[in-house]
Amino acid sequence: MENEQKKPIKENILAAISSGRVTMRPRWHFVLRAVLLVLGVTLAALAVLYLGSFIAFSLRQTGVWLAPGFGSHGWFVFFRSLPWLLIGGAILFLVVLEVLVRRFSFAHREPLIYLTIGILAVAIAGSVFIIPLQRAAFRAARRDHMPFPGQFYLDFGAPHFLDIHRGTVMSRDGNQFVLQDPAGMQVTVLVASDTRMGPDDAGFGPGDTVVVFGHQEGSTVYAEGIRVDRW
Amino acid sequence: MEAVYWMNMAQEIAALADEEIVKRVQSGDAERFGVLVERYEPRLHRYAKKILLDGDEADDAVQESLIKAYVNIQSFDATRKFSSWVYRITHNECMNEIKRKRGKVTIALPDFDVLLPHLVADETSTDEVDRKQMRQELDGFLGTLDPKYREPLVLYYFEELEYQEIADVLEIPVSTVGVRLRRGREALGRAMQKNSTSL
Numbered sequence: 001m002e003n004e005q006k007k008p009i010k011e012n013i014l015a016a017i018s019s020g021r022v023t024m025r026p027r028w029h030f031v032l033r034a035v036l037l038v039l040g041v042t043l044a045a046l047a048v049l050y051l052g053s054f055i056a057f058s059l060r061q062t063g064v065w066l067a068p069g070f071g072s073h074g075w076f077v078f079f080r081s082l083p084w085l086l087i088g089g090a091i092l093f094l095v096v097l098e099v100l101v102r103r104f105s106f107a108h109r110e111p112l113i114y115l116t117i118g119i120l121a122v123a124i125a126g127s128v129f130i131i132p133l134q135r136a137a138f139r140a141a142r143r144d145h146m147p148f149p150g151q152f153y154l155d156f157g158a159p160h161f162l163d164i165h166r167g168t169v170m171s172r173d174g175n176q177f178v179l180q181d182p183a184g185m186q187v188t189v190l191v192a193s194d195t196r197m198g199p200d201d202a203g204f205g206p207g208d209t210v211v212v213f214g215h216q217e218g219s220t221v222y223a224e225g226i227r228v229d230r231w
Numbered sequence: 232m233e234a235v236y237w238m239n240m241a242q243e244i245a246a247l248a249d250e251e252i253v254k255r256v257q258s259g260d261a262e263r264f265g266v267l268v269e270r271y272e273p274r275l276h277r278y279a280k281k282i283l284l285d286g287d288e289a290d291d292a293v294q295e296s297l298i299k300a301y302v303n304i305q306s307f308d309a310t311r312k313f314s315s316w317v318y319r320i321t322h323n324e325c326m327n328e329i330k331r332k333r334g335k336v337t338i339a340l341p342d343f344d345v346l347l348p349h350l351v352a353d354e355t356s357t358d359e360v361d362r363k364q365m366r367q368e369l370d371g372f373l374g375t376l377d378p379k380y381r382e383p384l385v386l387y388y389f390e391e392l393e394y395q396e397i398a399d400v401l402e403i404p405v406s407t408v409g410v411r412l413r414r415g416r417e418a419l420g421r422a423m424q425k426n427s428t429s430l
Contacts (some may be wrong), residue, residue: 009276009294010268013301017261022298024261030306108402111348 037103044097045123051090052127055083057134061182063166063211063229070196070213070225077163077213094123165189165212165221166229172205179212179221189214189221196225204228249313256304264301267313272297274390275321281385282325284374292328296321315399318390322382322400329378344379349406362388368419375422380415383408 016022059065059082067078098119101107107115167181175191189212204210204226213225249270255263275296279289300317307316365388373381386392386400387408398405 009272009290009297010265012294013268013297014262014265016298017264017301022301024304025302025306027257027305030303105399105402109398109404111404111406112346113348 037100041097041100044093044100047093048090048097048123049126049130051086051093052123053130053134055086055090056127057131057138058083058086060131060229061135061138061166063164063227066211066227066229067164067213069227073163074213074225081164090123094119163213163215165214165216167209169204169206169208169210179210187216187219187221189223189226191223191226195223198227201226201228250309250311253304253307253313254309256301257307257309261301264304267300267317268297271314271317275317278318278385278390279321279325281373281389282322282378282382283328288328292321292324296324299324312396312399314392315396318386318392318396318400319402326378344407344410345403348404349410365416368423372419372422372426376415376418380411380418383411384415384419387412 013022062081064078064081067074067081070077098116101115101119102112165179165181165187167179170178170180170186172178177189177191178186179189180186195214201210209229211227211229212221212223213227214221214223216222247266249267252263252266256267272293275293276289279292279296280286283289283292296317299320303320307313369384369388373385376384382401383397386397392400394405394408397408401408403411
């Protein structure tokens with residue numbers, strides 16, 4: 001019964017092929033697709049690495065990464081100061097990267113979690129590895145040697161967050177010192193008896209880079225915590 | 232003389248592996264694709280019918296699959312298995328048809344079967360003995376099973392594909408094949424139990 005109703009699939013297909021209604025896509029079509037896929041993966045990976053390293057660099061450059069060490073208020077400031085726009089961009093490119101990588105057959109052989117962890121690990125390790133390049137780019141931008149992305153580095157690389165002040169100690173006098181930020185602005189930092197400092201942080205002096213956590217009023221910062229930035 | 236020549240040629244082609252025939256088609260011998268259609272049409276039809284549960288829809292899915300296989304045959308890597316590749320195309324056609332029948336766009340949630348690692352639980356020889364009985368049981372209850380579990384069961388028990396081949400067709404890890412087969416059998420058991428209590 002089933003055989004009687006069965007359509008002549010083979011005849012249909014061969015007739016379509018011989019009449020030219022169905023044609024084989026040329027090999028170059030698939031080679032081009034593969035090249036575009038590899039290109040897409042490469043661009044997405046580079047975007048992830050660039051944004052990831054820039055986020056890590058800007059957190060270090062601004063001292064935000066040390067904020068959690070100053071207690072719950074520090075954590076609050078840390079989350080408030082994160083570059084969410086850049087983080088969103090990095091996550092978007094990570095998703096694009098994962099979607100593209102899943103088009104390769106090897107990506108289906110292992111559980112998806114391995115692929116996700118692998119991509120994240122490479123992204124984080126790669127980002128940390130190329131932070132020195134970001135620092136060099138930032139320095140070039142400050143010396144006005146980067147006409148196009150220079151402003152981008154100055155905008156994101158050295159923003160001034162409330163309650164976090166990173167800069168170089170210009171002079172120290174008892175319970176106060178003068179701090180100059182990367183933009184050249186100077187503030188006076190007052191150190192109180194309850195200002196938190198690590199065991200190795202108390203002996204800082206002129207020339208040291210420090211991160212000061214504390215409220216600013218005018219050109220005076222009331223230090224709640226100080227860390228020497230040995231980066 | 233000519234009849235003998237064609238007979239020998241036909242025997243030679245029949246003895247060729249799928250992948251060898253694909254190489255010839257890729258080189259421009261398009262007519263040889265008919266041999267592949269002959270070999271795979273019954274198998275793909277049986278598979279599609281058990282997934283779609285409709286003979287006419289299965290016909291359409293198989294015809295479309297084989298046409299797509301021809302159109303994209305230059306993308307096939309002849310060092311791999313043609314059967315997995317062509318089953319994969321048919322799987323996609325069937326899934327598209329099931330989605331079209333459902334008639335609504337659904338958001339694909341993460342599938343934890345594919346996301347997390349599982350231990351591989353290969354079939355034992357005892358399971359092999361039960362294959363025939365399993366096929367009979369499955370035939371009556373396929374419609375009650377979620378396509379996610381129906382497919383590996385059909386590929387394993389009816390199409391007799393290996394775990395690795397099923398993994399290639401469904402593009403899931405081998406360990407997930409084992410998990411889906413086990414859950415599919417459990418779902419089948421529940422459906423049979425429910426049926427027996429309702430009688």
